Every structure is written in structure tokens, then in C-alpha cells.
Amino acid sequence: MKLKTKTQPKSDVKKIAIILRQSDERKSNRVLEILQHVYAPKGYELELTIETGSRAQAYQKGLNKTSADIRFFIDDSISNLDEDVFINLARHFESVPNLGLIGLIGSEIPVNGDIRNAQSIYGNYSMEDGEDIYSVPTFNPVFEQKVQAVDGAFIGIRGDVDVHFDESIGDFFVGASICCRVAKEGFLTVVPMQNEPLAMFDSPSVYMEFEEESTDQYKPATPEFDSYDRQLQKFKSAYELNYLPLVSILIPAYNQPEFFREALNSAVKQDYPNIEILIGDDSDGDEIQKISDQFSRSYRNIKYENHGGSLGINGLNNMQSLLKNSRGEFVQFLLHDDLIYPTKISRMMSYFQRDLNNEIAFVTSSRDNIDADGNSTGKPRSPFVPAGDEIHSSKLIGKKLMTWGSNFIGELTTVLIRKNDLWQEKLNEHRVGYFFGMQDRSMWDVSTFLELGQKNPNVIFIRECLSAYRSHEHQNISDPQMRVTLVLDWLSLICLSYGNRIYLETAEEFKIALEDYLFTVRYTLLPDVEELEKNPTSEYIRYKKIQSAFDRNDRLTVISEILDYIKDKTIDPEASKDLSPLGRIFS
Numbered sequence: 318m319k320l321k322t323k324t325q326p327k328s329d330v331k332k333i334a335i336i337l338r339q340s341d342e343r344k345s346n347r348v349l350e351i352l353q354h355v356y357a358p359k360g361y362e363l364e365l366t367i368e369t370g371s372r373a374q375a376y377q378k379g380l381n382k383t384s385a386d387i388r389f390f391i392d393d394s395i396s397n398l399d400e401d402v403f404i405n406l407a408r409h410f411e412s413v414p415n416l417g418l419i420g421l422i423g424s425e426i427p428v429n430g431d432i433r434n435a436q437s438i439y440g441n442y443s444m445e446d447g448e449d450i451y452s453v454p455t456f457n458p459v460f461e462q463k464v465q466a467v468d469g470a471f472i473g474i475r476g477d478v479d480v481h482f483d484e485s486i487g488d489f490f491v492g493a494s495i496c497c498r499v500a501k502e503g504f505l506t507v508v509p510m511q512n513e514p515l516a517m518f519d520s521p522s523v524y525m526e527f528e529e530e531s532t533d534q535y536k537p538a539t540p541e542f543d544s545y546d547r548q549l550q551k552f553k554s555a556y557e558l559n560y561l562p563l564v565s566i567l568i569p570a571y572n573q574p575e576f577f578r579e580a581l582n583s584a585v586k587q588d589y590p591n592i593e594i595l596i597g598d599d600s601d602g603d604e605i606q607k608i609s610d611q612f613s614r615s616y617r618n619i620k621y622e623n624h625g626g627s628l629g630i631n632g633l634n635n636m637q638s639l640l641k642n643s644r645g646e647f648v649q650f651l652l653h654d655d656l657i658y659p660t661k662i663s664r665m666m667s668y669f670q671r672d673l674n675n676e677i678a679f680v681t682s683s684r685d686n687i688d689a690d691g692n693s694t695g696k697p698r699s700p701f702v703p704a705g706d707e708i709h710s711s712k713l714i715g716k717k718l719m720t721w722g723s724n725f726i727g728e729l730t731t732v733l734i735r736k737n738d739l740w741q742e743k744l745n746e747h748r749v750g751y752f753f754g755m756q757d758r759s760m761w762d763v764s765t766f767l768e769l770g771q772k773n774p775n776v777i778f779i780r781e782c783l784s785a786y787r788s789h790e791h792q793n794i795s796d797p798q799m800r801v802t803l804v805l806d807w808l809s810l811i812c813l814s815y816g817n818r819i820y821l822e823t824a825e826e827f828k829i830a831l832e833d834y835l836f837t838v839r840y841t842l843l844p845d846v847e848e849l850e851k852n853p854t855s856e857y858i859r860y861k862k863i864q865s866a867f868d869r870n871d872r873l874t875v876i877s878e879i880l881d882y883i884k885d886k887t888i889d890p891e892a893s894k895d896l897s898p899l900g901r902i903f904s
Contacts, residue, residue: 323402326421331386333357333403335365335381338372339392341437344393344519351411356750358407361386372469372491373482381861382840385476392470396445398515405471405554409461417478417504420467420492420732421516422453422524426560428589428663430553432466432544432559433492437671439464441515450517453524461507463673465500466493468522475705478504486555487548489523491730494552497559497587530533561591562669564662565645565736568596569635571627574604576787579691580597581608584651586617594619595643598637599627630758632801633750640739640747648728648736650749654787656687657730665733667778678711678769681732682779689789701725702827711770715820718763718810722834729762730784738772739765756890757806759799764810769820781835797849801856804838809883812876816896835867835875847898872903 323514339345345367366382376390388409392429406419422442426436436794438455444576455570469491480498482491496506566584586595598605609621628634651657665680683702684693750761757764814820815827849857859878866874876899
């Protein structure tokens with residue numbers, strides 16, 4: 318059956334196939350009448366196929382019969398169509414080369430797979446029920462919106478996308494499952510802008526509240542019909558590893574096997590199913606390897622690297638090696654003396670799953686403070702505890718980090734990060750602890766947060782404690798030299814922030830951040846580093862010069878020493894601007 322076109326060229330005609338799933342002859346005849354008033358895009362010819370069975374069965378039978386350039390799969394629950402619907406949607410396929418699938422309503426796929434609970438729903442699904450019209454509450458895209466799942470009542474697929482419909486899943490998840498297959502082929506799924514609905518339906522969407530017993534249009538032509546919950550379990554079982562991104566848990570280990578065992582055990586207990594665990598061993602013994610081998614016999618997602626001793630820079634090179642070798646779209650650092658709680662990754666990934674526009678810099682949470690024996694110290698690990706799960710501006714978070722002079726976000730164990738956001742173009746590699754060309758050696762966390770905050774506008778804070786920071790006498794921060802390096806690195810971040818007008822944008826903010834930090838650390842962080850006087854390092858000598866100049870109000874020397882330190886530690890000189898004018902603020 319050929320349908321009309323507004324302007325039909327005489328040669329080189331492309332084809333659009335319309336596969337109509339017939340569940341009821343009366344309803345399918347209504348759709349055929351509607352299609353008589355729908356136009357084909359310029360340069361295309363419309364062809365129609367009618368198939369029976371479940372949605373997946375009907376769609377697959379029609380798919381097997383066509384080689385059209387674009388295929389539309391529609392359910393006979395359609396009660397009306399915009400006359401230019403195919404013209405509108407074909408325009409999207411022509412303008413986006415990697416676009417594989419279009420739906421009229423779509424969303425993220427939540428971590429638990431239940432698309433009825435999706436939070437970021439885009440598009441338009443309007444249902445006519447007599448004289449009343451019901452619509453799913455959605456966001457309207459600006460032109461088009463990338464999604465992970467669509468409703469199966471109306472689907473458009475490009476002809477060069479090699480997919481098939483999974484008949485074992487059930488009608489509720491036809492849209493979600495085919496989206497997973499399209500994504501696996503490397504194509505996008507989108508929902509177009511619809512100021513007015515491009516289609517109307519007489520049955521509820523999977524995104525609507527409905528009574529399963531009354532949804533006859535979902536029932537396949539089989540003796541037994543699976544409930545929504547049964548179909549959900551089938552969908553999760555078949556596609557969970559497709560719609561849930563791989564998360565890499567990276568454990569840089571150095572001796573302390575009793576702590577490492579607890580950390581690794583907390584990693585394998587995560588309830589998020591798509592995880593790889595990478596262990597980098599900088600130890601001078603074989604205890605970490607023995608523990609790793611023991612766990613590997615029960616958990617096949619563990620990969621162990623033996624570095625034959627320390628790679629250097631206080632474990633930073635170990636972490637960089639793990640980051641380089643990780644395959645995950647997201648990374649969860651786990652310092653070997655810390656713990657992550659079982660729901661940490663799933664709770665945090667629930668936010669990344671709905672982040673369809675990639676606007677989240679990172680997700681963090683409250684965390685516990687435990688002692689060497691794993692007992693709570695009773696002391697809050699952060700001065701900031703959100704009232705609930707909260708969204709904050711990355712720039713405001715960065716400003717507070719610099720002006721408070723305190724890491725209230727958490728250590729790297731506390732956060733979850735999208736790996737690609739750690740990519741440094743000039744260095745051609747992913748980097749942690751890197752900010753405006755400088756690789757710090759003590760505060761990999763703060764510098765990483767500041768770097769990420771430039772790339773994405775939002776930070777998610779979860780109120781629930783999802784990890785634990787272990788305080789003990791052998792951690793790096795107990796080393797006086799490490800504390801001196803930490804102070805110099807933090808002062809460098811303050812200067813880099815203002816010098817590049819990010820986070821600290823005014824001279825007054827810069828002055829307050831610099832002076833408050835120098836005043837605070839004199840009495841809190843560095844009261845017991847005098848032992849370095851016996852064998853002073855270059856960093857300690859520089860710190861003493863800075864503090865002495867600060868005490869006598871010689872701010873120019875303070876700035877000069879910090880800038881010299883930055884110059885010594887910058888690994889990409891072009892990435893940092895000339896910061897010498899900073900001293901003029903105090904002249």
C-alpha cells in the first residue's frame with residue numbers, strides 16, 4: 318500500500334517502511350484511515366506492512382520484510398497522527414549521522430530497570446479517553462533529547478542499524494530492549510521536540526500509572542501473559558549489563574594488608590551489578606597479592622597488578638596506572654584503608670543514569686570517620702551535611718573549597734566520577750589531581766574536584782553515609798613532609814584559581830582565601846613539623862619562607878614563593894597563564 322506525498326521526485330526515491338502491529342482489526346482499520354492523511358517526506362515513498370502478534374513479534378516480522386532506509390514501527394493503539402509526522406522525524410535522521418532510533422517519549426533507564434520510575438522523561442505521550450486527554454508529565458526537548466529508553470508504541474529506526482526485536486522480553490519493554498541493542502551498535506536514541514503531540518493514543522503508555530489487568534493492548538497472542546514485574550525481571554536479566562555502564566573500582570594498595578582486605582571486601586559487596594575491580598600493588602611484600610588471589614577465586618571481576626614496589630609520588634603513580642588500565646565509563650577510587658558501603662555505587666549511579674545531558678561533575682555523599690579497628694570515632698568527617706540529596710553549583714562548590722580552606726566534599730573514596738571528565742587533551746591521557754597544568758602530589762581530591770567543576774555545572778550531595786574514611790597513625794597525612802606539601806599545593810590551587818578567574822574571581826576573594834588559609838594552617842596543620850628542621854627539605858624551606866613573610870606582612874614574597882613552587886611543579890606550562898601579576902594585588 319502506497320501513501321501520498323507532497324512532492325514526489327521521479328527518480329532516486331528512498332523508502333520509509335511503516336510496520337503496523339495489529340492487535341484488533343477495528344483499531345488497525347482506524348490507523349489505516351489515519352495514514353491516508355499523512356504525508357511522506359520529499360524524496361521518500363511510504364510502504365505499509367501489517368503484522369499480528371505481540372509487539373516484538375509483529376515488529377520483527379515486518380522488519381524481516383523490508384530494506385527501507387527508515388523503518389517506523391507503530392502500534393494500533395494510535396488514535397491520531399500529525400500529517401507531517403514522518404516529514405518531521407525523517408529530518409532528524411537526515412541531520413544526525415549517528416542517530417539510530419527515535420521515539421515520541423523516552424527516558425533514562427533507572428538502575429533497577431523499572432522505567433515506570435524514570436525521573437528524566439522527555440517527549441509527549443497523549444492518550445484520548447472519550448472526551449478527556451491525559452498526558453505523561455514530561456520535559457519538552459529543545460530540538461531533540463538523547464534518551465536510553467522509549468515507549469514501544471511508536472519507534473523509528475534507521476535502515477543501516479542492524480537490530481532485531483527480542484520476543485522473550487514482553488511488550489512493556491519492547492522500547493527499552495531495542496534501545497539497548499541500538500546503543501550496542503554505537504547509535505543514539507533521541508526524542509524530538511513536540512510543542513504539539515505528533516501522535517495520540519487510546520491506551521496508556523508504559524510511563525503512565527495503569528491497571529495491568531485492563532491493558533489488553535499489551536497482551537501478546539499467547540496463552541499466558543507476563544505481568545509487568547515478571548517482564549521487568551526478564552528485561553533486567555537480559556539487558557542489565559547493557560543499560561548499566563561499567564564502573565571501575567580502583568584500589569591503589571601499599572602494605573597494610575588488614576586494611577586492604579576490608580576495603581576489597583567492601584568492593585565485592587556492592588549491589589551494583591556491572592563492576593570491575595582493579596588492584597595496583599605498590600607493596601614490598603606479597604600479602605596484598607595473596608589476599609587478591611583469594612578473592613579472585615570467588616569473584617571473576619578482579620584484576621591484580623604487581624608493580625614490584627612503589628611507583629612513587631606517595632601512591633599517585635599507582636593510581637594513574639590503575640586509571641589508565643580501567644575500562645569503566647565511571648571510576649570509583651577506593652584508597653586501601655577506606656571502605657565503601659554496599660549501596661554506594663548504585664545510589665550514585667542512579668543520578669548519573671538520569672543525567673542524560675552530562676551535567677554532573679561528580680556525585681559525593683556524607684561519610685563516616687572510623688579508627689584503625691573500624692569503629693566509628695563519633696566525629697563528623699565533614700562540616701557540611703546536606704539536608705537531603707541536593708544539587709549544588711560546581712562553581713559555588715569550588716569557591717567554598719577555596720575560601721573555606723577545607724575539603725568538605727570528601728576524599729577520592731567518597732565520590733563517583735565519569736572517567737572521560739578526567740581526560741586531559743594536551744597530555745593525551747586521563748589525570749587525577751591535576752588542575753590548570755599542575756599535578757599536585759598531596760591533594761589529589763581537591764584539585765580533581767576543581768578540575769571537574771570546570772567541565773560540568775552540577776554536583777550532587779547525598780545525605781546518607783555511603784563510605785568510611787579511616788584515621789590511623791600510618792596514613793600519609795601523618796607524615797610531616799606530606800603536610801608541608803599539602804599546604805604548598807593548596808596555596809598553589811588558590812593562586813591558580815584566581816589567576817585563571819575560576820572560583821576566585823575578584824581580588825578581594827583571593828586575598829581572603831590566601832590569608833585565611835595561611836593563618837589557619839599555622840595553628841592546625843603544621844604545629845609539629847619542626848622535626849624537619851633537623852633535615853629540612855626544599856618544600857619545608859619554601860614553606861618557612863612563606864610563613865615568615867606572611868608574619869611580617871610581606872605579601873609580595875608570599876606570592877613570589879608560591880609562584881615559584883607552581884613553576885617547579887607544572888607539567889604543562891602552556892596550560893597555566895602567567896601568574897606574575899598576582900603580586901601587584903598586595904603592592
